């Protein structure tokens with residue numbers, strides 16, 4: 001890979017990463033597997049919902065014209081209509097029907113008076129209506145939720161619970177979505193051992209499992225390829241198992257140390273590097289490239305750096321593969337609680353805890369911000385963006401906060 005000493009601004013690095021990925025091919029999945037994914041096609045309504053005008057309340061279906069006189073107005077009560085029944089009688093002038101929520105409005109009626117606004121009449125079979133209501137009152141009109149043939153939800157719609165409920169209401173248990181990205185994860189480092197095979201003097205590989213969880217939470221299917229030793233040959237040998245994946249994440253070996261072989265191994269494996277090194281802290285030595293349809297992200301080894309770069313670059317790429325339209329990391333306005341200083345040049349993404357106070361989200365940076373420390377990532381709720389060229393922020397300054405997707 002070509003040495004490139006230019007540091008890319010984070011926004012540009014994200015745009016270039018996103019330019020390498022496309023939504024993956026469509027598959028039809030059952031609703032249980034669709035939550036959090038995005039619609040791969042426009043979905044048309046195949047039924048009109050509600051299928052008929054129906055009552056929004058338990059009460060009486062009336063002719064609004066009967067209620068022109070000052071209340072109380074006495075009406076004769078005909079049939080009782082429950083949800084799921086078909087009315088058998090027309091409501092004639094001077095009469096009404098007892099009706100339950102969801103039951104179809106009987107012919108002749110054009111409004112519903114809720115039960116609490118009535119009282120039984122003196123004669124059985126009569127009711128006194130205590131309020132005058134206009135046509136349409138407490139009537140849920142036919143087609144209010146959906147009309148057959150119209151676009152119910154457009155392609156790219158994120159499938160949350162109401163969207164899936166809407167599709168289920170249409171009788172659709174199968175949903176078109178982009179297939180889940182297959183993501184290979186490779187840790188590198190002579191110092192590493194596996195968590196189920198710990199060795200004295202070694203560092204347990206926490207990055208690959210953490211990234212696997214992050215991939216899973218983002219909607220991808222992770223495969224951990226193991227731990228490669230710090231040699232060109234061993235990293236290359238492990239990369240052979242990355243064939244057939246949509247995305248490959250490597251961890252560590254990205255810097256300029258004498259054991260940092262990952263970029264060289266990626267180049268030998270045939271990956272064309274798009275960029276290396278981003279003007280951010282943590283996460284500066286990130287590299288992104290492509291081989292065929294597979295995108296390779298070389299993440300820095302420090303555990304916090306690997307999670308932050310996942311959040312800022314990898315997760316948006318996974319979201320695009322999953323067919324989401326809105327893929328930028330979400331951000332919210334906040335205010336800084338505290339003082340911050342740095343040299344211009346790198347944008348810092350600080351681990352903060354944020355709480356709502358007096359109408360603002362106040363962010364307090366956690367005391368340790370070094371990339372090697374995971375403790376502060378563990379208690380952080382947001383990342384605070386301290387812009388590249390800024391050198392000082394003080395209490396009350398407006399800041400951009402990135403809510404973290406990695407927490408519980």
Ligand SMILES: Nc1nc2c(c(=O)[nH]1)N[C@H]1C(S)=C(S)[C@@H](COP(=O)(O)OP(=O)(O)OC[C@H]3O[C@@H](n4cnc5c(N)ncnc54)[C@H](O)[C@@H]3O)O[C@H]1N2
Nearest residue numbers: 187204205206207208252253254255260284300301302305
């Ligand atoms: N001369 C320079 N040195 C460094 C620079 C630089 O610009 N010039 N950049 C620093 C930055 S920033 C970072 S970030 C790190 C990234 O280094 P690498 O990606 O090469 O990662 P390593 O050096 O191999 O490891 C860093 C650190 O993380 C631990 N680690 C690695 N893998 C795992 C894992 N799977 N699970 C848990 N912990 C892991 C590793 O033991 C090291 O402590 O480079 C700086 N240096």
Ligand code: MOO
Nearest residue numbers: 282283284305371
């Ligand atoms: O950018 Mo590195 O990720 O500070 O430690």
